Structures are given as C-alpha cells and as structure tokens.
Amino acid sequence: MGQFEPKIVGFLCNWCSYAGADLAGTSRMQYPPNIRPIRVMCSGSVDSAYILRALLAGADGVLVGGCHPGDCHYVSGNYKARRRITILKEIMKALGLEDERVRIRWISASEGKRYADTVSRMTSDMRELGPNPVARLWWT
C-alpha cells in the first residue's frame, strides 16, 4: 500500500479563488491532484452543511477559497464565510474532528502561486493528519 492520499474538496468562489486556480494552470504551476474543485459564485454561498456533507462523504479536508477581505465581489460574502467557518470549527472540535481539516483562505485572481501553495500545504498537512476519522467514529 502506497502513502495515504487525502481527498480535499475545494469550494472556490467564481471571482477570486477559482480565477486564481485558473491562473496557477495558465502559469503551469504544479500541485498535488488531491484537490477536487467545486465552483461556487461566492464563498458566502457555501453553507456549513456542504462542508459537513463533504466530511461525512469521506473528504479528508475542505478548503473554502474567497476574495481577500475588502475585495469580495459581493461586498461582504467572504466575511460571512469567515464567521460561519469560525463557528463550524468549534462544532467540529466538539464532535471530535480536527478543526484544521476545514480551512478558509483568501486567494485573489492574481495569486496563482498562493493557490498552488495552499493546495500543496493542505495536502501534506492532511497526509500527516491521516484519514478523516468520521468513518471510523460513526459508521462502524
């Protein structure tokens, strides 16, 4: 058996982070294929339920990518996402889940490198953290 390959679901906002991820591609930056991107209009449209659902479905990590503070295409969606995730992390801790499995990062459309670095870092961190314990804790 090879090394553990974590599955990371990425919710990327249409205006900044998704465009940043595209730029990483246009600039041919290499990063691990563990990220599984889902394009959403705004990080503020990411319901906590989506994140929990991803974790329950077996994702080892969830990345929410939004515009930098003050730069949200929809004025304040990124702040809404940040507040929501802060609370979600507390709930995760209470459930016995490592809260660093869920991360929110500001990645602008001009930050291809930041996206590539974020994915690389998160992949190696999740690899170190090991598989999401949800299956072991709740399904068996």
Next chain:
Amino acid sequence: MMRIGVFVCHCGLNIAGVVDVDKLTDEMKMYPGVSYATDYIYMCSDPGQKMLRKIIKERNLEGVVVAACSPTMHELTFRNTVAQAGLNPYLCEIANIREQCSWVHKDREAATEKAARNTKTIVEKLKLNHPLTPLVLPLTKKALVIGGGIAGIQASLDIADSGYEVLLLERNQSIGGHMAQLSETFPTLDCPQCIETPKMVQASQHPKIKILAYSELEDASGYLGNFKVRIRRKASFVDPDKCTGCGQCIEKCPVKVPSEFHALLGQRKAIYTLFPQAVPNKPVIDRENCLYFTKARCRACVKSCSVGAIAFDQKESFMEENVGAIIIATGYDLMDKARIGEYGYGQYEDVIDGLQIERLLAPTGPTQGEVRRPSDGKVPKEVVFVQCAGSRDPEHHYPYCSKVCCMYTIKQAMLYKHAVPDGQAYVFYMDTRCSGKGYEEFLQRGIEEDSVLYLRGRVSRIFKDGDALKVWGADTLTGRKIEISADMVVLATAMVSSEGAKELAEKLRLATDEYGFFSEAHPKLRPVESLTAGYFLAGASQAPKDIPEAVAQASAAASKVVALFSKDHLYHEPIAPTVDEEICRGCGQCVETCVYEAIELDPRRRIARINEVICEGCGACSVACPSGAVQQRNFTKRQIVEMVEVAAGT
C-alpha cells in the same frame, strides 16, 4: 431524466498530452445519466462546434457537458453553440480539465482520474439544472448628471447631442464648477471665460438638457435603466420665472460678506450670482446673511426689483424623475490649508492656496487681475510657491499625487511674472511631473522665459517676520539650507474629494476609496464605470485630474451611457434565487443578509420577494434561509450536495 452528452476536448496536446482522453471518454460513456460521450481535438474550433450542434440534434440531447478549458474561457462560446442547436444555453456546463487539471499535474493516471471526477461532478450539477431565460427590462432613456463642472457639462452635451435627454444637477446657483474660478489654463493659457462659458451657454440652450441649478440629490432608488431620483430644489427666494437677471437687487443690497467664488478674497452681497457669466444667471438670497431673514428689515432688493421676483416666502421643493443612467461628476475641493501646521495653520493672510491665487490673477477677480496680497494690498515682489502641500505626504496628509499642481504652479508663476515683471517667483518642488501633451515644454518656457526659479526640496517652516514671511527650506541638489523673505506664499494644496461626496456615495451605495474618491469598476479596463451597474464616473470625482483628462473621461462616460440607451431593452442574467412560497415563513433572515437590498418581505403574505433585477446572484440569502425556501438558480443546495458526494467520494 435528462439525456446528457459529454464532449471531451483534447485542446491539441494541452489536455490530451497529460489526460488519457480516450479513457476519460470511455469512462464518461459508462457514467449513470450520460447517454452519449465523444472527444475531439479542438471543441472550440468551427468543426468542433458544428459537430456539437449536429450531435445534439441527432442524439436528441437535453443537456451538454463540455470537458475542456476553464468556463471563464469558453462557457459563453459553448452556450451560444448549444443555443444554435435549439438547446437552452443554461443546460450547457463546462468541466475544467485544463487549467485545473492537465496544466497543473504531470502524472497521467492521477490527472485522468481527476479529469473524470471533475467531469462527473459537473454532470451531477447539470442533471438538476433548469432552463433559464434572461430577464428583459424596460429602459428609461434619460440621464442624470450630478455636478455641473466642466466634466458634467461635457458629459451632458455629449449625451444630449446623441439625442437623449439629460438632467444636469448642480448644487450651486450656476454651473461652471472650479474651472470658472481659474485665471487661465495650462498649457495654452486660454481663459475659462473663452473656453468654458460658451459650453455653459450651449448646455443651457440645448433642447435636450435641463439644468437643475441650486439643487441636490435627495434620494435614488431603482437600478440600471430604471432609477427613480428625488431632487431637492433649494429655496433661492427669487422667483426664477419672473427674474430677468438685471442685477439691480445685487447693486442695492447693503450686506457684504466674503465671496466663496473668490476663494474668500473678495466680497459678495447677501443676494448674489456666482459670477457675471453665470448660467443660469439668476441671483439667490443667502439666508444666513440677509438682513430681512436675520433682522426682519431692509427689503432693499424687493424695492429695487421692477418685476417683483423676490419671494421671501419661497420654500424648498422636491421633484421626482425617472432616469436610466447616472453620471457622477462631483469634482474636487482643495485641502484646507489650515491643516498644515508648519505653514502657519492658515493664520497668515498672505499664505494663500492654489485657488486663491487664481482669483488674484483673474481679470474678473477681486483685484481685477492686479496681483495684490490679501493683508495690505501691496504688490508682492518675492513670491514663493510650495508644491506638494499635503500631497505625497503619507505621514501627515495624503499619500497620493494631486497630479495637476506641478502644471498649475508653473502657470501661476508665469502669470505672476507677466503681471509683476520685476518680481521674482520661487518654486519649491519634490519632482516636476509634467507628462501631458505640451506640458514639459510649458514648464521649460516658464523657467527660461519668465525666469521662475525652481528649488528642489521641501519647505520646513513658514513664519511671520515683521512685514514679510520667512520661508525655510532646503535645496537638496546643492545641499544648502535656504531662507527666503517672501511677500506672499502660495501653497499647492492637495486636491481632495469634493465636500459631500462621501455622503452622496453612502446615499447611492457606491464604493469610494479611503479618500472619498469614487471607485471605478476596473482600474484599467472599466475606468469610467462604477461597480454598481448604471452609475458612471467623470472628472475629479474619481481621482485628481486636469481639465483635458476630466473632459476625456466625461466623454467616455457619456459614450457608455449612449451605448446603453441605444438598446431598446436591457437584459439581465437570470441568476436570482427562487423562493418556495410554500416553505418560506417570512422570518426575514435573507432580507438582512442581502447587501444589495434586493429582498423584501411581502407584508400581506409574509413571504420573501426577491427583486431579480437588483439581485447580483451571490447566494448569501440561500445560506441564511433556515427553512431551505431560498434556492440559487442552478446552484441549488441539492445540486451542490450531489456535486460534493462525487467530489468527496473514493
């Protein structure tokens, strides 16, 4: 169930070089819900698009996923293609297997697996997509221009000349703005009376322009193409329909107060026009200083008016208008020189600012163009000009460059020399930034022909020394300390956003930068549009600008408005969420979360109603909704969850 076709693009070797496209296509053929899958070397090419249309018809496809480059590249291309084949364009989705797959991974197996997963995720989304139609909206082909300076006048004239109606709003009693205060303009030394006044007259006589002077915007609601504005017409206490503009009342008025138009250097009466060429040329009564209002006596104006136009009982009034576009041309003000401590906190009468010297140099000014210093009326023989007073000073005032001061300083120094040939003009500067057409030549002319002495360095202190002003500065080129005993000092104070611009921005919910200048939608590619659709920017309301730039931007903003008005209808993306009226319980969470104020509660039925035209489609309301009644169109919770299941699965 929807009959879905998946079309895998090779993008030459861009995708096929890393992703095993045959394997991907085969895997998609087997995927539940997919009824057809194929691949092609360049899907976006003409033969590729033809093939797509042909297969849609042949196979009777009801939805299409194109696995290719990023949707930001070709989503529109493929949506148009499927529409030509008779499919609703919103039933075409793009799976990104280039920018976020083949270009960022080298491992063929892993990249192929990821490409398949990305495509399957999108297939899951498409399965629940609904056909959508863009909203068709009516359009009011009338523009509101806020601010009657040179930018506002130019924008109004351009729109009106294209055949559309314009309301030109000005808070003062005359249009003209700061340009009307200037002596002469660089680099040609035209006087504004020669170049601006004709435009003011043109605007007032234009059949499509209605000038609303002495009026301010009270409120605006609505959206692009359909704004409703409420305008406050201030009480001028002069009936504009009766007044002939003869000026008798002004002559007879006994009250004298400092004139704002003369930058407080000259005087005006309590009933006054801004300047002799004012448009409209009807006086207003300054209630604060009028003896009738303050002491209930005098009535000199009433007695002198042969047509009975004085109306002390006039009340402010309000008017409502429908407009389709709004141009912000609110201009600038100069920073208050009293804020600069080292230059005397504004307490020395002979330390004046850029607009004050303009009035001293202007033939229409308080001294009829003779340069006389404010304190004692003496002709100043030694004049020091200080550039960057407040600009380029991040520690104390403003970090930005006010852009016009280098040019107006040399112009003022030249005009001073023309008026006082035996005088000497000194200019303290940090850099001279003369990058416009003919600007550098103008600077050289001033230095060579008019012997203006340029000293590179900042002025550290100005203080009173008997009759004179001592100016301490440094010449950083020679490394010497410089002391000049000056008769008058002119500060090129920073240009700041016009007074009231911040309040206007709040009223209209428009973005400004931290200094109150209105923010453009994109600094390079959309410089005359605001971030909010339907609002356009002209002149110094956006950033410090000189006259040619302000006029150019005004014409650009006008052309944007004209392009908008050339359409018969407006189209709006159908991105607004839907509200399930059966489920909605009217809690109002969505109303509170919406930054666009696009949602309101129906007071009778207690359900949320989304104004689809104002909605920008961010989806925040769908998250806020505790009952799941609000769902983003083609991004429903169900859709995202289905996508998550595939993305997170093994």
